[in-house]
Each structure stands twice: as structure tokens, then as C-alpha cells.
Amino acid sequence: MAEMTVIEAVREALREEMERDPAVFTLGEDIGARGGVFLATEGLIEQFGAERVIDTPLAEASIGGVALGAAVNGMRPVAEIEFGDFIWPAVNQVIGEAARVRYGTQGRRSAPLVLRVPYGGGVRGGLFHSQSIEVAFAHQPGLKVIAPSTPYDAKGLLKSAVRDDDPVIFFEHKRTYRLVKGDVPNGDYTIPIGQADVKRAGSDMTVVSYGLVMHYCLEAAAALAEEGVDVEVVDLRTLRPLDTDTVLESVRKTSKAMVVHEDTKAIGIGGEIAAVIADEAFEDLDAPVKRVAGPEVPAMPFSPLLEAEFMPSAEKIATAMRELAAY
Amino acid sequence: MAEMTVIEAVREALREEMERDPAVFTLGEDIGARGGVFLATEGLIEQFGAERVIDTPLAEASIGGVALGAAVNGMRPVAEIEFGDFIWPAVNQVIGEAARVRYGTQGRRSAPLVLRVPYGGGVRGGLFHSQSIEVAFAHQPGLKVIAPSTPYDAKGLLKSAVRDDDPVIFFEHKRTYRLVKGDVPNGDYTIPIGQADVKRAGSDMTVVSYGLVMHYCLEAAAALAEEGVDVEVVDLRTLRPLDTDTVLESVRKTSKAMVVHEDTKAIGIGGEIAAVIADEAFEDLDAPVKRVAGPEVPAMPFSPLLEAEFMPSAEKIATAMRELAAY
């Protein structure tokens, strides 16, 4: 066990997987000598050489397409998209192609690639370095989508992603990179894809979340605990396939539910979770399922007060929890 | 009034708008002499010339980007994406850029462009000519997203889209093009963006839908009527902004609700509608909100029996209605 940050956990997972399997390599912009703009790949080119740590041209469509081709041809590429905001040129290869390779060839080919995507705000990134872009991917059958919130989950899930035989989009929240620390086992372990995790047990309401704001949910839950409200916090960890079993089990116990995410609200992850709860736990619910999410503006603005206005904070979440508790 | 098909209504709207406003022009693949692969632009190049009906190279990113640039510079481009399945190379310009132009310039610039996008299945199009791709767009604040189901709505809404000062994605269901006929007024009229339409009034349950399968909902409702169940069918028509008022008003009346769409189920339009109903009409609901949607496979397969397995049919919808009625 060692205490480390999310970025360290990502780097360690990547390094160990590259040591374990010569088919694993990584490609992306500035991941070589620069070590990646967030230093996720720091030291890898020194250890594995420029053949397995490939600095690409500034061209996301080819990052996606080349990774896909290499994956189909027996390799295990881990591609880094520098910022989630810049992933759109690659989606033709990822949502369009990779997601359909196995189904469209009846299993004659598969696409075991990982796309590592730093995403999210609260980093003074403005409209184009803060976006939550998970919905377009999480909506697409054929992809697996992961969004860990802790160093422990990040390492274990990234290893599972690398070993998975299907295309995996691995979202890393930029604000958690250095902010969130936690104990991480030395050496090898994996966390199964598709399993949510109860990060705090509680009996009065269920709060479902993922990524950075999951930590804000824990903060808010601690505040509510002092007020006598016992909140259970479920960290989805995987956005496709969704672990609705864990969510429903919790809601059946607590009878109240809320979903919290940083991404804008309409037609998103929160709607799906709320819809599933409202359908399958209909008889158990004592209150409507509430959502706390980013506001319906195109993205998170740059200036500090504007950024704060966008971001779901522990305070905003606590307020919503209090309202739900009082329902 | 004249009876016409959806494709004729689209063509008439486009022609009338080009006659009305010299700033309106259209660009896309094969829209000139060919008249578009679905003939939506048939006759336009003869009437308006190659300057206003521009056959582009096979390059969707530039179709999106050029349309955006022209829109910002005072024109009203209507771009055609040949098939929705091929829109991904353009999303960097549309979801990434166009959606943020107004917000990101504090209103100093705007992007009044229309993207006409034939989408959807039931046309023996297989995995890459059948996709429902509306979620990625409908999720993005800054865009407006329209998906009409009838010739009347198509003409009136396309005119509103052309005159709208924001970027509009206009989804035309390919299967409705020639299948769905209806009365359309001669000459000018518009239908407001953002207003759902009750296509069938009923008192026992609310079914919310859009596009091709909205017609299947009407068919199923007719079948249920014979069984004594009176179904109200709400056609969303606009997917962003969603007209939740009309939906909620209906549900408050009927106390039961179902959402039906062709697109795959998870993290989609249906989830949002269900979540809104389950939240805001919580006290009015007599049953969980049900969803009928495409199955969780990457897209609609080619071979006829496989295609049928994917598509929500009137029978499948009627079955779900019966279950809900019996709850």
C-alpha cells in the first residue's frame, strides 16, 4: 500500500501493464519526452522507448483510427486524447467504427483499445478545457465507459480496461488528478468493469454519482450526517454497462434517491439512473428522484465566479440533500 | 392544402425559404444535379444555380465548418449530411464549435445554420445507414434539435429552423420520407420550435414519442382503443429544448406514461422524459414510467429478420401499452 494521487495511479497502472504485456503500447500527443500534458506517461518513453510510447501528430482522428487498426491487429493500444474537449475528431473512429467492429464482423475481429480521456472542469479550463463529454460514449452499445473517482479505482479499472477485449473509453477527471489521494496496493490488482461501489453506507437516502463530484457528495453526506441524515453514496465507476443492480439495491433500502453529476442535466447519465430507479423501484420510492447537475449552458466558463456558478459544489449538493430528506 | 410526403414537404420548405431570403443557400454531397440521394433538393440547382446549391467534396468536417463560417458571416446555410451515420466527422464543428459560438462570444457572433440529417432505420440500411444519432446533439446546450414525424410538421419546422438565429439540427427520418403522407398548406406557415404536439388525445395513458415510431404508437393506440384503452400520443417534435410542459400536462391527466423511441434505450431521450415525469409528476403517477426502445446492440442489422428484431413495431408497442394499462 502506498498513498498516491489519481495521476500516479494511472501512470502506475500503465507502466505495470506495459511491463506485463508487450502488446500494450501507448500513443498520443506529447506523451513521449513531455510525459503527457498531465504527466500521466512521465518516464514511460525512457523505460519502453519511442516505439511503444508514440508521440503522434496533432490529429485526433488518426489517433483513434491508428489505435483501432493496431488493436484489430493484435496489439493493445492505450491512446491518450489530450483533453476530452478535443475528442470530437476521433469519434468517427470510436463511436462510429470501434463500437461496431465486433458486432459488425460477428466476432471475427475485435477492438481491444483503450482511450484515456482527461475530462471535466474546476480547473480554470474555460469552455474548451473543462467539458464533460461522457454521454455520447456511454450511450453507444459496443463501447465500455469507465469514470473512476479515486486512485484505487483508477489503477484497478485501468488495468481491467487494458485487458478487456472490447473498446474502452477511460475518463479521468482532471481535477482529481492531483487533488484526490488515497491508498493503492503495490503491484497487480484489478477492479471489474461494470460494478458500482458504495463509497459511503447510509440508510436515509441514496446518492448516485461518479467522478470529481462524487467527492463533493461525500463531503455533503458528512455535513448531513451531523444533521442526523444518513446518506448512502454510490459511485458508479462504470457508465456503460451501468450497474443498476447496486443502485436499485441501495434505493430499495433507503427509499429516496438523488443523482449528481457535473455534466449538464438534460438527456444524460442522471436521467437514465433516475428513469431506472423510478421504473424498477417505483413501489419503494418515498420521494421523487432528484438530480443535481451542471446547468444548461454550453460548457463551463473561464472566469472564477462563472466557473463556480457552473460546478455542483458540496454546498449545492447538501442543499438538495436537505430538501430530499425533508420530502 | 395538398397531400404530400415528408420529402416533398422538406423540399417545398427549402425552396420557399430560398425564394424568400437570398441569404439562404444549401450545401452537401450530391445535392446539385443529383438532387440529393433522397431527392430532397431535386430541382433546386435548376432554380437557384450552382452558387446557392453547392455540391461539396466528400468531407463532412468541412461541410460543418464551412456552413458554420458562412452562418457567422451573415448567410443562412442549410447543410445536408447525406446520412446521419456519416455525421461524426462534422461533430467537432457542430457540437464542439457551433453550439458554443453565441455563448462563447457573449452574443457577439451567432451561428444560424441548419444541418439537415436523414436518420433512422427500417430501410434495409444495415449498421451504417440506419442509425439514430440524436442523443449526442440533443444533449448539447446551444444546439436546437428537431425531429418531425409528419409532412405538415416537417415543412413548418424546417422553415422555423431556417429562420432561427441559432444552430439547428434537423433530423428527418428516412423511412418517413415516402411512407408518411399528409395534408400540407400551400405557401408559408411555421411551427414553433420547442413545442410538442398531441397527435392523439386520450385519457388512460400518455405515450411520448417522435419520428417514425410515433406513427407506430398511433397504430398501437388505435388497436388499444378497440380494447377499451384510450391512449394519448404526444409527439415531441423538438428534442432540444424539450417541451416537458406538454408532456407533464398529459401525464397529470392520464396518470400513466410510456416513452417510445427507435434509438437504443440507455442514456437517451426516453430516460430524460421518464426522469422528468417521475420527478415532476411523482404524485400523479399510478404506475412506473415504461420505455420501449431499440435494443442495446450497436446498430440496426441489415438482414430483414434481424432488422425487424431491432425495430420497435406497432405490435411491440401495443404489448407494452397493454402491460401498462393492466398495472
Added chain:
Amino acid sequence: MLSEQTSPNNPETNSRPAGSAENDAGPPTLNDNDLLEMYRTMVLSRVLDQRIWQMNRQGRAAIVASAQGHEAAQVGAIRALDPERDRFYIYYRELTTMLALGITPLELLLGFLAKDGEPLSGARQFPLHGAIDRQRCDIVSFSNVVATQLPQAVGVALADKMRGEKRVTVAYFGDGASSMGETHEAMNFAAIHRLPVIFFCENNKYAISVPLAQQMNIESVATRATAYGIPGIEVNGFDPVAVYEAVGAAANRALAGDGPTLVEAVVERFLPHTSDDDDTRYRPAEDLEGIRDLDPIPATEKLLRASGALDDALDQEIKSAAQKIVNQATEDAENAPFPEPHDFYDQVYAPGSPGDQS
């Protein structure tokens, strides 16, 4: 060489603008038997193609993109490659390529009729889309989306290079696909890493209805090679031997570690874009006039007859064999059932893996 045929494009561009390949060894010279075999494949392709088109017109096949006019280019290219060694990232117009690689008319017809047992996708996809079992031949066409195969082929070649396998990956595409951003990115990436790729462009001068002059401001797609510092070779795609030689030289370069080559075979599309298209809407009648006189199949026949390799009897044998094969395949394909949806949820994800619903 069918040297009496001249390329309709500017012959000046038939230069090698940068990173000249002139020193590369060409492939071995073809003899009459080789050409005869190529002729056989072209004839079979034409007969099959005509049959499928006809079946579409009768409402028996859903949609067809014809290879008529592309046969010589396709058969010439495969002749220069090794079906067991190399990898083929095709696009939808590769009927002759498929036959030349050993896929049978029956298998192809199962695709056009969307029948059970179709070997690329189990009829989940359009004809010619999906992938052939890798052990048999590495033919891939994941999607109908134009140009996506180019960066994919580059990644495939990268993997081979990383493992030290000596193989050539061929990315097939049309003139229309050359406008896509992904084509630019693919060529740039392959050039930087000197990957063993052949970018094989079948330039039939139309992207559906859009003629070359509205697709680009240059005469020849091969010119683009300059932008990547790789050789660009324009070749008459009605001349199977010239295509064989150009692709052979490109394959040698690739295998020698000298990187990618852009080969442009100038061809003609004898029929509308697909069976859904009506080319009288946009294609001037003059455009097709005279072009069929250059049809590479009778031209090859003439050449083989002139050299004595082909006489009436053999020609008759070849043509009726093709008819017979296609007739039998048609019957078998029509009798085959449509796939039932029992495996509808299979292979969304790996069997047993999270999300698998099968």
C-alpha cells in the same frame, strides 16, 4: 502492357514527386499464364456483377455497388500481393478483389441477398462489409463510412512493424475518399513512421454524382503524395499489368521498410454509383461515350489472343465456366434462409464480458 490504352488523366502527374521510388525493384514480369488467370477472374467478376445488378433490378437483391470498370485495377493489384501474407482494407467496390482473394461467388451472393452464412458479418451488414476469418485471409471492411479504413490500415501496419512481421497492408479507397480529413491524417502518419502501407486509390472520377473538378483543384490524386514526402504513382487502371507493376513496386518498397506509396489507378465507373442511383441525372452522355470501348476485359482478351495464349475454345470455356459458377451460386444463395435473430445479442461484447447479453 496494354500500352494502347492511355490514361485519361494528365500523364505529367505520372511522376514520382518526392521520395522517388525509381530505384526500387519492380515485381517479376508476368507471363501469358498469369495474364490468363487474371482474365479468368475479370470475366467471373463481370458475370457475377451483372447477375447481382440484374437481381437488384428484379427486386431480389437489396443494394449493389458495381465493380464494372474497376476489374483490371483490382485484379492487377492483387496479383502483385500475397493473399496469405498481406492485409486488405477494402471498400465497397471490391468485388473483383474479393474473387481474386478466393472468396467464392456463392459467399458474395449470400451477402448481396443478406442470407445466412454470409462470411463477413452474417448479413448484419451491407454486402462486402465486415471481415473474413483471419486465418483464411485478412480482408476487412468495417463500415460504409468513407475513408475510415485509411487510418485503420495505418494502425494495422504499425502493429506489424512493431512485431517485426513483414507484411503489406493495402488501404483501398476512391477519389471521393481522398477529400476526407482522415485520408490526410492517415497518409501523414504512415509517412512519418515509414509504415508498410499501400494507399490504393481507384479514381473513377466521381464521388456518386460529384465530378473530379468539384472534388479537387488538381488533376491527379497521386499529386497528394508530395504533401507527405512519399512516392505517388498514377497508373492506367484499365491496364492490369501496369497496375500490377505499380503495386508490385509499392509492395517491394513497403517490405524493404521504405514506407508507404500512394498508387492511383485511373478507372471508369461503367454503371451508376449503386443500384439506388440514377446517373442520367448528372452524368453527361458524352462522359460514358467511348469509355466502354476501352473496357479492359475485351482488351485483355484481344491481347491474349494476339499472343496466342487464348483461342475461341478456351475463351468459350472461361466464359461458360463463369456463367455456370454464377448460376449455381445464384440458385444456392436464393435457397439459403435469412438469418434468424437467435444470435441477435451475440458479439456486442466479448462473450462473458461485462455487458454481454448473449
Added chain:
Amino acid sequence: MLSEQTSPNNPETNSRPAGSAENDAGPPTLNDNDLLEMYRTMVLSRVLDQRIWQMNRQGRAAIVASAQGHEAAQVGAIRALDPERDRFYIYYRELTTMLALGITPLELLLGFLAKDGEPLSGARQFPLHGAIDRQRCDIVSFSNVVATQLPQAVGVALADKMRGEKRVTVAYFGDGASSMGETHEAMNFAAIHRLPVIFFCENNKYAISVPLAQQMNIESVATRATAYGIPGIEVNGFDPVAVYEAVGAAANRALAGDGPTLVEAVVERFLPHTSDDDDTRYRPAEDLEGIRDLDPIPATEKLLRASGALDDALDQEIKSAAQKIVNQATEDAENAPFPEPHDFYDQVYAPGSPGDQS
């Protein structure tokens, strides 16, 4: 011409590969006063740039992409254009361009400090992103996403052409952006329609940390012009007069209806990519050695002194004026408030239009 400076790139590529522009009239010759004014802007830009970098290091500015090393190219280009007539689709490294177009140091500093009244986006965006009021100057930079401005600029020029307005649209980009598919599509589209666009590449040989050799297999971005049948001009971006002449010729071509030109100004990035970057990780010390000796600002000073247009007193005046302006702007910007979120929901959609929440 600062002819003692030579371009670090291969001078051979300084040809005009296709659609030669050699017959085009160049712009009017610059006199000493013109150069003096350009010098003034370069000095101001450098002083402001240093200030912002320093403020970042002190934690007072969030993020900075420095223009140091690009000043001569940027000031030379604007000199050849008409701020009222033309349209400027810039990218994030255009500090000198902004000053040359009349945006004030205070306005720019409001952006770097994300303060209220920032003139491009109201500090919703990164510094230099958004748009300047059109009545004032058509400067646009919608996003941080590299290369998106290129097809947009093409659409802008298309609109001007459709309306018969005689204007030039300049799309600014870096060597890194040249790898993007959208760059290919933009140039291709503009070439086909002969649109009045200048593709102005500031090649500083790095895309963040990735050096040119890993970005492309050619020596000069201007080579790419061949692929579109348009003129490609490589010019020494440390020579403001040479850049002025190249851009002037390109503008004349555009206004004459002869279509787009690709102008590549070869420059150097004196500082790390942005203030978030640490270039010692990847940039060999040799790489920067000697480069600062070629700094265009002292070189221009020398030239002006040699011609007698500049003496100690005037130079002193220019430099202290720049300091004074920047000092005052810094104070004013620091005193300005951050924008409050009262208009947070404004301009998501047009006021009063469906979806408007303001």
C-alpha cells in the same frame, strides 16, 4: 528586407509549386515610417507578453501562450491587410496580431486576468478567445480546438464571395494544426471554389513538445499547397518585410479572385508552449541556442538605426512608452472586478428564442 536572416528550413521549398503566384503584383513597398510603426508594435507586444508571463509566474494570470518569437511574422502580415476590410480567424498565439489590429493592452490583460469587460467573451473563455465586436474589427477565435478555424474561415470567405464583397479572410494556424484533417478539407474546399482566403501558418517547428520531424515527413508546410493546386510560399518569419510582401501578394491574389494562398512564416517559439508547459523536458538546449540572436526585434532596431530612421532618443521613447502603457494597463486590469454570474444564462440561445433561459 532583413536579408541577413536566413530561414532555418530548406530554402528549396520556397518555390511556388503549383498555380504559381509569380505574376501577381506584390504590395506597395514599405518605407522607413512603416517599418518604424511595425517596430513600435513589436516592442509593445514583447513588453506586454513579458508582463503577462511574469504575472502568470506570480500566480496573477491563469494561463498564457506567448507570442515571443512570432512578433515579426504577425506584424508583417497585418501590415499587408486592411483591418476594416478583412477578417481574421486567429489562434491563441496572436498577441501581436491583436495589438496590430488595435486591440488595447488593457483589453488583452482583462482577458488574461479573466476580468469583467473582457472584449472577446466577457471572460467566459480563455484569453484571446471569442470574438471582437464586428463593427470594430472582424476578429474571431471561437475555440481552443486546433484547426477548427480553417474550414470556418473558408465558409466566411464563401459568404463574402456569394455577396460579391471584396475582402480577404485570413486563417491563422500553427505547424501542429497542419496535421489535422480539417486543415486538408479547408484548403481543398477553398481551392476548388477559388475563395479569397490566406492560410497563414506560423511554423515554430513544435506542436507543444512534438518536433516537426514527428509531425510530418516533409521540410516545409508550404509544400502542401501542391496538393490543392494553390501557391505555397515559405517565408522567413523573422523578417517582417518579407512576410508583408508574401501576405500582400496573397491578398492581391485573393482580391483578384484568384483564390487562396498558403503562406508559411517560419518562426521560433522563444518560450515554452504555454505557461503550463516545461520545455526543458523535451527541447534540446541546442535548439534554442543562437536562436535568440536572430530575435527580430533587435534586428529591426538595427536596421532602422542603420537607415537613420531610429536614434537613441526615439528608441528610448518607444520602449518607455510601451512600458508605461503596459504598466497602466496592468494596474487597471488588476483593479477590474471578476464578472459576476448575473448574465450566466444569457446568450445560450438568442434572446427570447426557444430555450432561452436568461
